[in-house]
Amino acid sequence: MNRIALFATPLFALALSACASTAPTQVATAPVVTAPVVTAPVVPTPAQTTQQALLTTSVSQGFVDTAALNLMTAKDSSEANTAQFYALQFGRPGAPRQWTGDRGTTGSVAVGPYVRVNNLDCRDFTHTVKINGQDYVKKGTACREQNGNWAVVPGTA
Template sequence: MKKQARDFAKFAVILGATALVAGCARLDIGTSRTTYASNNSATASAATTTTPTVSSAPSDEFRSGQILAFIKPEAAALLSEKETSEAASAQYYALQFGRVGAFRTWQGDSEAKGEVTVGPYVKVNGRDCREFTHTVIITGKRYVSTGTACRVANGEWKVETV
């Protein structure tokens, strides 16, 4: 019985220490990046993260033209205006708010549908960037486009060419 009590006490101490250490980290909502508290000013400034600029909805320009950079041209040619708009919204909201690896789906007015997944935010030359995969499915055929998109000064997303 005493051994069980000691084992339970050890477990409680380990659990408490784990909770204490976990309390020192925080997850920046919307960025999927963890930062750690520090008293060292050099380390603290290196760990500082910024919250992404949030725009409420994709612009008409993004919906009508810029989305074409995010999907395969042969798929874009087969989409209706509504489907292009749905694809643009899914792409935009996945980049803006999407959890890493979670699917953002869209459905067109015919047999077209799609899904977008994004990676974590990374800083590239001071800009928020994310890798993405946008899959368009039309009558069972899959058109997969991958790339990196970065947020530009006006808050919109632009595909970067490497």
């Protein structure tokens, strides 16, 4: 009897497998409802913060002599603004940051060491603009505000 069971079991399995259907089966799917994705607010990276500060720290806010500012092109102002920001943010004391604008206009920004005033980082600066061979020099003190922007301290220029 044991021998019969030994031969019968594989034959029975083969017989059942022959009955399996090879036709494609259709599976019904239920409609999928997606919920809106809620994400946490994105915290800006330091590079984005720097870029944002570049857009709001302007040489027209007391960083450049007004006589020179009236003669500067948009590219001059943009180059001067970038140099001013990077000099204040990252510059070594006494090491001027040079910039070049349109039609031979050039400039440089030199900064002093950081000084802490009323919980703000401040630096003295000298911004020299050369237009048509004439130098326009603006000296003052700028402090980095809580939002990362640099502003000229009134009465220091």
